[in-house]
Amino acid sequence: MATPIIVGIDGSAHAWQALDWAAADARLHGRPLSLVHGSRALLRDGTLSELDYAHLDEERTALLHEARQYALKQAPGLDVTTELIALEAGEALIDLSDRAALVAVGTRGVGGFEGLLFGSVALRVAGHARCPVLVVPGPAPHPEDAPPEILLGVDTAHPQDAAIGWAFEAASLRGARLTALTALPVDFGSLHLRGVADRELSEVLAGWSTTYPDVPVRPVVADAGAARALVLGSEQSALLVVGARRPAGRFGLALGAVNHAVLHHARCPVAVVPTA
Structure with missing residues (x-):
């Protein structure tokens, strides 16, 4: 199986932009696309009740399903999988970079990267991933444009x-x-x-x-x-x-x-x- 392109999904507008670019790149290279949502809130450490954890899992699974449907509209026929990981988002993406051709992340920066802080997921992944990282800023156009x-x-x-x-x-x-x-x-x-x-x-x-x-x-x-x-x-x-x-x-x-x-x-x- 071809090495996948991984994109971090958190439900924000900048993540959808990253998904646009990741899907376009997956189509160009003929690679599968893996949509990943990482959050420590999913870690069953006793902080929440089992019912609350179940609700969280259901909510985040629905988010990934929505992202998958969106990706398939952008690139019909693309091989798209989803994965929930009970780790902080940046750590999850860095861990997965060992088996990725590319990791795509968005940034909340407004009018450029003014809002991108040194502790942000985007900058952390760009600095530590073991594969190429595509960081997509707010001003970026859609890939087709x-x-x-x-x-x-x-x-x-x-x-x-x-x-x-x-x-x-x-x-x-x-x-x-x-x-x-x-x-x-x-x-x-x-x-x-x-x-x-x-x-x-x-x-x-x-x-x-x-x-x-x-x-x-x-x-x-x-x-x-x-x-x-x-x-x-x-x-x-x-x-x-x-x-x-x-x-x-x-x-x-x-x-x-x-x-x-x-x-x-x-x-x-x-x-x-x-x-x-």
Whole structure:
């Protein structure tokens, strides 16, 4: 069986947005979709009566059933399963990421990621999951209305093949152009440095363009700083793809300052692709 795409469901509007994108991605890749609701309230620790637990189970099962019916309307014929887990939502999704191709989560951010706090489910999952994570912000369009443009952030000093390959595949499947962006340090936009950055970016992309000859690539060297350039570029993109190095253990965020800024302010879904 193909590795599933997992989406966190909590009944909120931002979760439905994540479901839209997860269903579209499952259809593109021919993968099953798993809808997951995690909550410690479901843990039978004696806090509630058995009748109350039964009501909770029934309520959350109905929520997942509604989400499943919605997903099937978006993508008829999709293989969609549901799962209730008696764990905090972020912990549940991180645990499941070992057997997922992608985990999709929404954010409550208003007008961007202003409302996304460092303790939120979205940021926690993005920082700890062992598979790519798609974080869908409130301003993101429906997948069918998104422009045919994938934006990839590239650190030419430490290129992350997993993120680059993910972005090229996404562009190929969507028939989209790929904009590969690297940035000069702020206040260091000399012609010499720009020439070096152009050459290094071309070298990083060369092999991938051979593997994906159908993907038109636009290399960009920005002098506005990486975070600002990526956030601005997200306004005209369907997806923004960034890499992240995971810590060896379970603790500690491995997102970096640029990724934190992107997750707080991007206008399109952000795919955070881990590198071992």
